Amino acid sequence: MKWMIYGANGYTGELIAREARKRGHQPVLAGRSAPKVESLGRELGLEARAFALDDTAALLRGLDGIALVLHCAGPFSATAKPMIDACIRAGVHYLDITGEIAVFEYAQAQSEAARKAGVVICPGVGFDVIPTDCVAAALKSALPDATHLALGFDSRSGFSPGTAKTSVEGLAQGGKVRRDGRIVQVPLAYSVRRIDFGDGEKLAMTIPWGDVSTAWYTTGIPNIEVYLPGSPSMIANARRANGFRWLIGLAPVQRFIKRRIEKTVKGPDEMLREKLPTHVWGEARNSRGTVRTARIKTSNGYSLTITGSLAVVEHLLQNEKPGGTYTPSRLVDAELVTRLPGSGAISIE
Structure with missing residues (x-):
């Protein structure tokens, strides 16, 4: 074939x-x-x-x-x-x-x-979305009547040019979560909480990751959020960016940033990829307050x-x-x- x-x-x-x-x-x-x-x-x-x-x-x-x-x-x-x-x-x-x-x-x-x-x-x-999708499926099996699902990952590898361009587009579109089965737009860094992804507890914020879509089709759980760790300053900057997302979304600005990315961004080399594993986390909760938490350590995202x-x-x-x-x-x-x-x-x- x-x-x-x-x-x-x-x-x-x-x-x-x-x-x-x-x-x-x-x-x-x-x-x-x-x-x-x-x-x-x-x-x-x-x-x-x-x-x-x-x-x-x-x-x-x-x-x-x-x-x-x-x-x-x-x-x-x-x-x-x-x-x-x-x-x-x-x-x-x-x-x-x-x-x-x-x-x-x-x-x-x-x-x-x-x-x-x-x-x-x-x-x-x-990496988008095999690990988190498998964690979502495992949590659905562990807690079949779950009503809320949170997923996330701790990865410190750099961006490839393609991923960087996608992130610029995503920044202009704002945050997204799933509520009652529907994807809704929310501000960047809409929710912030402390999470132990598997490498110690860290401050984390919601991001518009693909599982906001895919985890619904995998599990049927109607409320879904995805988290990424971030420093207080990173989270503050993300929240400040909500005020000028309209500017980032303008076509000339997008073209300018993407051209810069093409000239300056290179993906991580093999040695760096081998040094940077990823920790993936998930949490399911039902209407009675029962919680199940899942974790897995994987290779670098790339x-x-x-x-x-x-x-x-x-x-x-x-x-x-x-x-x-x-x-x-x-x-x-x-x-x-x-x-x-x-x-x-x-x-x-």
């Missing part, structure tokens, strides 16, 4: 392509820049294709003969929709490594079309994205699945994260 990595010349896409080649896979490498994907293709001895996502005819030609796409070209707010639409039309399974709430919601809205086409859609098969995305690719290549939209734990299983290199077991108290 022939499969493709689109965005293979980006920071994370290239890391995934190199690991896939080491494992004996022969993915087609693709992206918008012919010189970059062709150069990587020559180096790795892999087929390369160049096509843009804003040309539907070229996109469909680019997918010819492909059974599965692992989409790694962000920001996914701009790239996911055309690729998802083309994959459904072409009968190609779609995976990506997004963490963007809007992308998850769009993917879920296409579930019926995907079912009819026999296409699997599963966004978020990287390292987990490499091994996690390939684990899902391999699972889908080896297993027939009905068409439709999935979350990672529902496509594979809730133990997926525990089988990835650098991960321990999910402990529940």
Whole structure:
């Protein structure tokens, strides 16, 4: 079965392509820049294709003969929709490594079309959102009548250029939580609390992470928040930013910041990734006040994205699945994260 990595010349896409080649896979490498994907293709001895996502005819030609796409070209707010639409039309399974709430919601809205086409859609098969999705599923099993779910992670690795661009977009859009089954907008750093993610108690704030969308489809728990540790000054700055989000959201400002990111931001190298594990935490609560807490230590977020995305690719290549939209734990299983290199077991108290 022939499969493709689109965005293979980006920071994370290239890391995934190199690991896939080491494992004996022969993915087609693709992206918008012919010189970059062709150069990587020559180096790795892999087929390369160049096509843009804003040309539907070229996109469909680019997918010819492909059974599965692992989409790694962000920001996914701009790239996911055309690729998802083309994959459904072409009968190609779609995976990506997004963490963007809007992308998850769009993917879920296409579930019926995907079912009819026999296409699997599963966004978020990287650090966004495999670990937190598996923790959410484990907590749902531990407390089936939970009404509230909080998730979070403590990761100190730097940003890749794509992640940095996505964060700039997210800053302009403000915070998000799920209340009574609906995603609602809230201020940045809307809720602040102290949390022991697994490496000591830390001050943490809510962030608009992908699980605000995905954990609902995994668990059905109607109230969901996601937390990230932050210093008092970081939290204060996030709250101050609420007053000028409108400015950050202006198209010229977004373009300026993203150009700066392209010139200045580089993802963490292998040595740094190996030194920085991630602690993932979750807490479920029911209407009687019963609380269950889950924790797991995993590899660095970028390292987990490499091994996690390939684990899902391999699972889908080896297993027939009905068409439709999935979350990672529902496509594979809730133990997926525990089988990835650098991960321990999910402990529940």
